[in-house]
Amino acid sequence: MNGVNEPRPHHRVPLEAMRRFDPKRLWALVLKESLQAMRDPSTLLIAFVLPVVLLFLFAYAVSLDVRAVRIGVVQESESASAQSLAAAFAGTRYLDVTFAHDRREVADRVVSGSLRGFVVIPQDFEQRLANRGAQPLVQIITDGSQPNTANYVTNYAQGVVQTWRNGLGVEASPAGVTLEPRYWFNAELESRRSLVPGAIAIVMTIIGTMLTALVVAREWERGTMEAVLSTPASVVEILIGKLLPYFALGMLSTLGATVLAVFVFDVPLRGSLAALLLLSATFMVPALGQGLLISSVTRNQFLAAQIALFSGFLPAFMLSGFLYEIDAMPAPIRAITWLIPARYFVSSLKTIFLAGDIWAVFVPNLLAMAGIGILFFLLAKRATRKNLE
């Protein structure tokens, strides 16, 4: 409005504004996005509250460990050795034992689900013991509707019997070899230690993919994208301006989650923080790229959330090796996991937290994540043109 009375030659256009890339414009967009993110309670909820909730959930509520499994022990024999075996069952912290003298008492409780199985110490227990392994010493009955727990009860009950027998001092082990298992990296086999690092990958997927897809779709829905596209700002500026703040948010969230993991959940960080940040930064590339790709396919927040859930969150949850071991999956599913960026990140996270900086693991993972990320970006760039077609 310089001089209301002075007519301007309107067909003359300041073409210096036409530059393809202008750091000032990019900065304006980054500032805008950051202000929006800070003022939108849902963004902060997703970036900072959700990770804490998830970490607590995986650290305390979700446990793959089996502890204090409720079983029954039926003492049909009252002999001294039977008493001693029963005491051995009672003595372990992995089992929570209910004693009975008649199997009918505990059988009903297995049916009703309050016990996971029971062990019968038979009347002829002394006799069987004397026969030295000719017949099984005890009968183990388990609830097959929960196969994992059933297996666990079987193995553990057998272990208890074996240990008890070894303790008798008689030549119990015909092979003469005893196994003493030792678990590396997670000596107590605490699932929390492998779950918490994996949960960081889930959190980053939510911020990178879900949040990004949502905020871009929101601009289309509210009509602001149309207004920004009509300014001299280029597509590259608009996209980078969108991604930078969420990249920063994702890294902040990773740092927060790491602090929680180490100081609250007692997960050791055996590798270096620098390597962790490098890995996280590299993982943000495919995560953001995927979010961008989703938002360029749909311009609707609801649809974007759905697609992000099915293509980002669920695979990261189920197919990344976070919850289920990839080696245990059928071959076709295993092949699919190669396409999931979270798989490389989860493997790296577990390594860096539980083992240390092992670059032989990191380098291929870094390359894979970067490769998938670049692919997503190329696809997203192709799908987003500077118009509304």
Next chain:
Amino acid sequence: MSGSVTSDPPRDPNSEVAVVIDGVNKHFGSVHALQGLNAHIRYGCLTGLVGPDGAGKTTLMRILTGLLTPDSGHATVAGFDVVGDNDAIHVATGYMPQRFGLYEDLSVMENMRLYAQLRGMDADRNADLFAELLDFTRLAPFTERLAGKLSGGMKQKLGLACALMARPAVLLLDEPGVGVDPVSRQDLWRMVQALTDEGMAVVWSTAYLDEAERCDSVLLLNEGQLAYDGPPGELTARLTDRSFRLEQVGDSRRAVLAEALNLESVSDGVIQGAGVRMVLRAHSGTEQITALADRVEAQLRAVPARFEDAFIDLLGGGPGGTSALAEGLPPVELASDVAVSCRDLTKRFGAFTATDTVSFEVRKGEIFGLLGPNGAGKSTTFKMLCGLLKPTSGEAHVVGLDLRRATGAAKGQLGYMAQKFSLYGLLSVRQNLEFSAGVYGLEGAARQARIAEMVEIFGLQTWLSAAPDSLPLGYKQRLALACAVMHRPPVLFLDEPTSGVDPITRREFWTHINGLARKGVTVMVTTHFMDEAEYCDRVAMLYRARLIALDTPDALKRGAVSDLRPDPTMEDAFIHLVEAEDLADDPRSGTTA
């Protein structure tokens, strides 16, 4: 912008032409949105891009801002080709999309700074320009307020300020008048006038024909084709001596209108308060309408032509006056003369009062309008009256049934046409009809007969198996009306029934409504078309949740008569009432009763 690098456009720099549209075509799937458009837009001129919804206005705007590419043909803006010089287009044009393109969680100042920087301006070094823009838009007191918390009118001014950053050569405004109260609209006209005086080319798209009348020049679009290009006055001038009004026809005005529309010499007609306004066909004499005037003993007066008259005439005239829908309907019999009533009707959402102690009675066979700006409580009041919302306090009756107790029975007595027509998108047209018939308890042969009747009346044969979303807007509206009246309800609720529909279809719609009212059907209607309020017997004006006026359209208009406005329109009456109400709320004017 002194010292900036400027370049001369490839075309004649002395030309006053800002925009050249040359044979532009655009398809979306099977829809031919723009058909071989040719037009020029000049600097220093306010050009109206006028037409009903779906005419191609937004498509053309987006092509001119380089956001859409034409399938064939060329367009240049400020000398730059919209496809080849796409980057330059973004510098040369300022564009305000529908809904203004503002970031609602940024403040007024933050929005302005963002758009300034995106247009390559340094906000700190242009403080004077910012101050000037804030003064111009009268937004200076609100710089820290979030854009989402602004009223519709203030949002629109902020959107305009953002589009004006870096002084574009061509300013494109897509339906800036929608969702904005008439008072704010006046403000916008003033601002746009100032800009064109400085030599800027301003394009203003609108579906309101009264807005078109105020432009320097209009491009009239209809179904993707240019129907007229030139000053609005020239088009209106073609209608000289062809517009007449039958004064004070009173209660028989609907019958008179129907009769007039069926006359061979009459091309268009509408109700205006107690009168009937008619437009003659070209080269037709006044004999027929003079005879009509004598018969109904009313005075015939020549009136100045309006832009809308010319628009209808250009499209071949309006529909006839007989409603087949009403012809087949038996007269409505009700036990009481009062069809709808409410007393002290109040609805609160938390601390917010949407409807505040509203009371009125609607007689049988009356067309009753609810008017008010966005957020005034029209829809809330409406929904309580048809049993979709439970009142916080107060009572409402429909055909004598208490809506608090007999909601179900009351709903069976009314037909409801929701905003945006609310059809089932996944059902075909036939299935939508069958569903509505079924839901209102029509069965067997009666149901089949009634559906066949609707298909016949509304001309839906060719569309029966189509999805409602693929229908032209006019047909959607017909289908929605068919669904609402199929069970022959004595009371009809219409929520913004003509929103976005072209003027001819709107006339056809009102022919049906007038016919139904003559048979004794009570019609409750909300509308934001001020001229449509003229069809109503009485109008209830809602403002800030309260009923501020309730009277006949003529009486409301009379209340707004002043020396400056000897013959006020409904819009003038509306502005007058709202301003009076604001004045009464002002504490300086003393306590309100």
